[in-house]
Amino acid sequence: MDLGLMISSFPKLLNATVVTLKLLSVSLIVGLFIGLLFAILRLNKNIFVNRFAYGYSYVFRGTPLLVQIFIIYFGLGQIESLRSSFLWVILKEPYWCAIIAFALNTGAYTSEILRSAFQTIKPGIIEAGKSLGISTKIIFYKVQIPIAIRQSLPAYGNEIILMLKGTSLASTVTLMDLTGVAKYIISTTFKPIEVFIVAGGIYLFMTFIIHNLIKFLEKKYQH
Amino acid sequence: MELLAFGDTGWGDELFRATLMTIAVSITAMLIGFSFAAIFTPLKLSKYKSLNIVGNIYTTVIRGVPELLVIYLFFFGGSGAIMYVASIFGYNEYIEINAFVTGSFAIGIISGAYSTEVFRGAIQSIDKGQFEAAKILGLSKFSQFYKIILPQMLRLAIPNLSNVWQITLKDTSLISVTGLVEIMRQSYIAAGSTRDPLFFYSFAAVLYLLLTFLSMKLINKLEVKYSRGH
Numbered sequence: 001m002d003l004g005l006m007i008s009s010f011p012k013l014l015n016a017t018v019v020t021l022k023l024l025s026v027s028l029i030v031g032l033f034i035g036l037l038f039a040i041l042r043l044n045k046n047i048f049v050n051r052f053a054y055g056y057s058y059v060f061r062g063t064p065l066l067v068q069i070f071i072i073y074f075g076l077g078q079i080e081s082l083r084s085s086f087l088w089v090i091l092k093e094p095y096w097c098a099i100i101a102f103a104l105n106t107g108a109y110t111s112e113i114l115r116s117a118f119q120t121i122k123p124g125i126i127e128a129g130k131s132l133g134i135s136t137k138i139i140f141y142k143v144q145i146p147i148a149i150r151q152s153l154p155a156y157g158n159e160i161i162l163m164l165k166g167t168s169l170a171s172t173v174t175l176m177d178l179t180g181v182a183k184y185i186i187s188t189t190f191k192p193i194e195v196f197i198v199a200g201g202i203y204l205f206m207t208f209i210i211h212n213l214i215k216f217l218e219k220k221y222q223h
Numbered sequence: 224m225e226l227l228a229f230g231d232t233g234w235g236d237e238l239f240r241a242t243l244m245t246i247a248v249s250i251t252a253m254l255i256g257f258s259f260a261a262i263f264t265p266l267k268l269s270k271y272k273s274l275n276i277v278g279n280i281y282t283t284v285i286r287g288v289p290e291l292l293v294i295y296l297f298f299f300g301g302s303g304a305i306m307y308v309a310s311i312f313g314y315n316e317y318i319e320i321n322a323f324v325t326g327s328f329a330i331g332i333i334s335g336a337y338s339t340e341v342f343r344g345a346i347q348s349i350d351k352g353q354f355e356a357a358k359i360l361g362l363s364k365f366s367q368f369y370k371i372i373l374p375q376m377l378r379l380a381i382p383n384l385s386n387v388w389q390i391t392l393k394d395t396s397l398i399s400v401t402g403l404v405e406i407m408r409q410s411y412i413a414a415g416s417t418r419d420p421l422f423f424y425s426f427a428a429v430l431y432l433l434l435t436f437l438s439m440k441l442i443n444k445l446e447v448k449y450s451r452g453h
Binding site: 058059062063064065066067068070071074075076078079161164165166167168169171172179182183186187190192193196199200203204207208 | 283284286287288289290291292295296299300303389393394396397399400407410411414418419420421424425427428431432435436
């Protein structure tokens with residue numbers, strides 16, 4: 001056990017954790033909007049809209065995240081019209097490619113979580129709102145969305161942890177996130193166990209915080 | 224389409240073999256995972272606190288750390304660990320383990336943590352009376368488990384195990400970083416030599432979708448078989 005290496009690599013890994021947290025938070029915020037949008041589309045009665053939303057979540061949940069990142073990072077650059085468009089400013093950056101892939105991926109899982117939360121809302125609650133003369137739009141924003149958010153908290157907490165682990169794939173497109181730096185230190189020192197303990201410890205600490213935060217929110221929103 | 228031709232002109236046969244490799248790694252990893260689950264599920268359910276802790280450490284650490292990090296640990300540390308054990312027995316030559324073994328083992332340990340949770344949940348949701356009835360019938364400890372608990376546990380576990388299978392199947396794509404030629408690695412090679420990454424990575428996505436779709440069909444059949452009478 002090389003304690004010296006563990007101590008000297010800790011600040012480097014902690015610096016890389018900032019990259020990991022940035023990737024995580026931006027993708028989660030964007031992914032939440034995508035998820036909400038597609039959950040609403042899933043509940044649409046139009047069969048084409050419905051199928052489209054289902055197809056999106058099926059494809060993104062049925063393929064590995066690694067493939068999704070590679071298609072966006074390596075694949076999209078091949079399209080000539082895209083290279084000459086303003087989008088190229090974003091798509092040539094591995095950072096944004098990773099975020100797009102993560103957001104689309106977590107969006108697919110989030111849409112499933114929110115959809116099932118919407119579907120478990122008792123119809124009586126919506127009817128109660130209607131008979132009070134409240135418009136369906138206000139019922140949706142003031143009643144259905146808050147209930148759905150509370151219902152989906154435990155499942156969404158798991159999704160945040162899965163996404164935290166997912167951000168490690170950013171290292172495959174040259175980003176130096178926590179896993180990327182850990183791999184670099186391992187491959188230069190050949191001390192995999194020491195680095196794994198430190199990097200893994202940082203990940204576990206973040207998982208622990210997320211887990212407790214969600215538990216706290218669940219308690220807060222309990223009725 | 225000619226990019227996918229079989230033989231020397233296209234990548235069809237290479238990708239076909241890579242798909243078989245993905246299936247082989249997934250199944251091996253799933254089975255290794257089951258053996259881990261067979262060890263750690265009893266630990267998690269044991270009445271001894273210290274054994275619980277060992278079981279909990281396994282599932283918490285593995286499920287809280289990125290798969291890629293676990294793979295790097297095995298990829299860079301696997302040979303070293305084996306050589307260390309071998310040196311105790313007086314063998315000091317360099318040993319290299321092949322990518323298939325390292326990869327299946329790394330993914331297997333991850334898959335095992337998820338399987339452990341599934342089996343634990345399944346056993347805990349079996350009616351307590353079943354355990355007592357098995358005991359009262361005077362069955363041996365082995366047949367109590369094998370004849371009464373196991374069949375019920377499997378029925379309860381199959382729906383969640385199908386999730387574990389999907390996770391395992393998708394995780395195998397990460398082994399491509401160790402150089403094992405499965406779907407992702409083969410697509411990477413093909414994309415590099417044809418300069419057509421969009422096509423090959425999209426095709427890889429289609430292959431994965433096909434694998435998840437077909438395995439779901441198969442698992443649904445198993446589910447029907449094991450839930451006879453329910």
